[in-house]
Amino acid sequence: MGRFEGKVAVVTGAGAGIGKACALAIAREGGRVVVADIDGSAAIACTAQIAAEAGHALALDIDIADAQAVAALFETAERHFGGVDLLVNNASAMHLTPHDRAILDLDLAVWDQTMATNLRGTLLCCRQAIPRMIARGGGAIVNMSSCQGLSGDTAQTSYAASKAAMNMLSASLATQYGHAQIRCNAVAPGLIMTERLLAKLDECMQRHLRRHQLLPRVGRPEDVATLVAFLLSDDAAFITGQVVCIDGGMLAHVPTYADGGNSRAARPSGETAEAAASPRC
Numbered sequence: 001m002g003r004f005e006g007k008v009a010v011v012t013g014a015g016a017g018i019g020k021a022c023a024l025a026i027a028r029e030g031g032r033v034v035v036a037d038i039d040g041s042a043a044i045a046c047t048a049q050i051a052a053e054a055g056h057a058l059a060l061d062i063d064i065a066d067a068q069a070v071a072a073l074f075e076t077a078e079r080h081f082g083g084v085d086l087l088v089n090n091a092s093a094m095h096l097t098p099h100d101r102a103i104l105d106l107d108l109a110v111w112d113q114t115m116a117t118n119l120r121g122t123l124l125c126c127r128q129a130i131p132r133m134i135a136r137g138g139g140a141i142v143n144m145s146s147c148q149g150l151s152g153d154t155a156q157t158s159y160a161a162s163k164a165a166m167n168m169l170s171a172s173l174a175t176q177y178g179h180a181q182i183r184c185n186a187v188a189p190g191l192i193m194t195e196r197l198l199a200k201l202d203e204c205m206q207r208h209l210r211r212h213q214l215l216p217r218v219g220r221p222e223d224v225a226t227l228v229a230f231l232l233s234d235d236a237a238f239i240t241g242q243v244v245c246i247d248g249g250m251l252a253h254v255p256t257y258a259d260g261g262n263s264r265a266a267r268p269s270g271e272t273a274e275a276a277a278s279p280r281c
């Protein structure tokens with residue numbers, strides 16, 4: 001018996017990357033999964049993979065920033081699978097990242113669109129899921145946050161603020177609906193090498209980011225999916241309202257003192273901490 005036998009999950013942004021890995025992990029443990037993505041063909045490809053592994057999934061083409069579309073998503077999930085027990089709020093407006101600049105250089109439209117998708121979209125999905133979970137005696141929600149919601153950056157002002165707000169939304173939800181047996185946690189990944197990031201980050205940037213982790217490998221979508229599955233499952237029955245980092249130790253150290261070589265001893269001789277922290281190829 002898988003941990004999600006008899007359960008119905010909605011995973012947003014499940015057509016690619018971390019969301020897809022989460023959808024596959026839930027389906028592999030017996031859950032029936034609604035694969036919701038703004039990219040309809042990516043959603044269909046994910047459900048085809050689940051079906052090929054004898055799992056059950058339904059693809060829906062949906063923008064989580066659209067309140068009506070979100071309502072229709074949950075109505076369809078209920079009609080098709082009988083209810084909703086699990087929700088992974090994973091979709092995020094990643095396409096805006098290159099335009100998401102420092103505070104004085106930021107286009108307010110980028111701020112508004114980022115908040116509309118990441119934060120308001122997550123809220124919309126939670127508002128649809130909560131009554132359905134209550135009707136089934138409880139449920140579990142994971143909100144996909146980011147390490148960038150926990151530390152400052154030279155850019156990505158809107159993204160970071162939206163993720164920090166998602167952490168608090170998770171705590172509020174956990175506080176308000178814990179009595180109804182609904183748990184809610186946030187997961188904060190560091191650098192996770194999805195296909196999108198592999199195509200976007202050149203080798204120099206990848207090496208630079210890796211040097212700021214404590215573990216000597218990149219994060220994979222499956223690493224995050226394993227944590228999400230744990231938090232959704234009864235194994236995490238007494239865990240709620242938490243933000244759990246999964247970042248290879250990126251936020252666990254003072255970056256000027258430790259680099260990806262794990263110790264000062266691993267640095268080339270004579271190299272200062274400051275030099276080690278700056279990108280170079």
Ligand SMILES: NC(=O)c1ccc[n+]([C@@H]2O[C@H](COP(=O)([O-])OP(=O)(O)OC[C@H]3O[C@@H](n4cnc5c(N)ncnc54)[C@H](O)[C@@H]3O)[C@@H](O)[C@H]2O)c1
Nearest residue numbers: 013015016017018037038063064090091092146189191192
């Ligand atoms: N990859 C990382 O290093 C990393 C690090 C920290 C946090 N995260 C978070 O993990 C989540 C997934 O990131 P990823 O790297 O797997 O992204 P990705 O770009 O690989 O996949 C995101 C998916 O979401 C879909 N999507 C985008 N906007 C949507 C919308 N409005 N409605 C529905 N679907 C939408 C996309 O079509 C895509 O299939 C995001 O919330 C992101 O902020 C990722």
